[in-house]
Amino acid sequence: MANPQVPQSRGTLLFLLLTSAASHGEGSGHGLRASPKPPTLPTSMVEREQTALLAVGEAMAAANIMADKDGVTPPLEEEMDDMDLAYRAPEKKTLQEIQQLDKDDESLNKYKRVLLGPIPVGVDPSVANVTLTRLTLLCDQAPGPITMDLTGDLEALKSQSFVLKEGVDYRVKISFKVNKEIVCGLKYLHHTYRKGLKVDKDVYMMGSYGPRAEEYEFLTPVDEAPKGVLVRGTYHIKSFFTDDDRTDHLSWEWHLCIKKDWKD
Numbered sequence: 001m002a003n004p005q006v007p008q009s010r011g012t013l014l015f016l017l018l019t020s021a022a023s024h025g026e027g028s029g030h031g032l033r034a035s036p037k038p039p040t041l042p043t044s045m046v047e048r049e050q051t052a053l054l055a056v057g058e059a060m061a062a063a064n065i066m067a068d069k070d071g072v073t074p075p076l077e078e079e080m081d082d083m084d085l086a087y088r089a090p091e092k093k094t095l096q097e098i099q100q101l102d103k104d105d106e107s108l109n110k111y112k113r114v115l116l117g118p119i120p121v122g123v124d125p126s127v128a129n130v131t132l133t134r135l136t137l138l139c140d141q142a143p144g145p146i147t148m149d150l151t152g153d154l155e156a157l158k159s160q161s162f163v164l165k166e167g168v169d170y171r172v173k174i175s176f177k178v179n180k181e182i183v184c185g186l187k188y189l190h191h192t193y194r195k196g197l198k199v200d201k202d203v204y205m206m207g208s209y210g211p212r213a214e215e216y217e218f219l220t221p222v223d224e225a226p227k228g229v230l231v232r233g234t235y236h237i238k239s240f241f242t243d244d245d246r247t248d249h250l251s252w253e254w255h256l257c258i259k260k261d262w263k264d
Contacts, residue, residue, distance in 0.1 A: 130183050132176045132241050132250045133215065137162065139170040143262050154252040161234060161257040167227035172220040174206070176241075184208040185244030188218070192256075193236040225258060232258050 137146040146162050164170060174188055186206035192199050206218050234257045241250040 127179050128249070129180045129211075130176060130178055130186070130241075130243070130247075130249045132174065134173075134175040135239070136173040136175070137164065137170050138173050138219075139164065139168050141165065141168050141262075142170075148254060150250060150252065154250075157252055157254045161255040163257045163259055163262060164225045165262050166225055166232060166258050166260060168225050169222050170225060171222055172204075174218045174220075174241075175215050176218070177215050178209045178211045180211050182208065182210045183243050186218075187240075187242050188220075189240040189242070191238045193238070194233065199235075227258075232260060234258075 132150045134150055135148050139146065142165075146164075148157055148160075148162065172188075185208060188204045188206060189202065191201050204218075204220050209216055234255050236253065237256055238253050239251065240248070242248060
């Protein structure tokens with residue numbers, strides 16, 4: 001319900017502007033949470049549960065291996081099914097509609113200019129609203145930049161391996177542009193597989209952004225590369241760049257190799 005002191009159109013506008021302003025923060029959190037402790041069961045029941053879960057796990061592993069061998073990538077909708085279904089995105093408005101709201105209110109117009117910045121002019125209508133340009137692994141100990149160009153041949157990335165030394169701290173930097181309209185609730189997801197089995201999933205909530213001529217950069221929180229002889233090797237990663245509307249802005253696959261040393 002709108003605040004009785006504020007016209008509904010202005011309330012809607014302020015919400016859209018504030019979500020756009022949220023783009024200047026860092027990402028937060030992984031998509032995995034600890035489950036509550038299950039109730040204690042009698043030993044016989046526990047054994048039956050463990051046997052059943054083992055059978056289900058083996059079946060799922062076999063399905064994952066077959067999917068990986070066949071080169072099948074699950075659609076984006078399936079990859080996001082476990083996200084919060086109770087969330088509802090705000091009503092979508094074009095940049096022109098936002099500019100027309102309360103256009104006679106000079107103080108609000110000034111507020112819009114501060115939050116949205118200069119509006120790009122002469123944008124090619126054939127250009128996508130959101131374009132992802134680069135993904136970079138930032139690590140102070142790396143001997144050189146670890147960057148993948150996402151404007152070229154994405155199929156070529158499947159045959160490349162990007163190396164991280166075990167145990168180092170790193171961050172992911174995502175470089176992208178918003179060209180025409182405000183985009184709400186950008187998300188970066190990547191699913192990590194090893195030998196056909198999914199071993200990890202990360203979801204980074206990036207926020208909302210307005211169009212501008214310059215690139216945006218988003219930094220994930222610091223993470224630590226796995227370490228130990230058992231985790232060294234090559235990992236297959238499926239990356240997705242999407243938003244509240246589940247628009248598939250970009251999907252691609254690449255490989256990350258965890259080594260004992262950078263040049264091992």
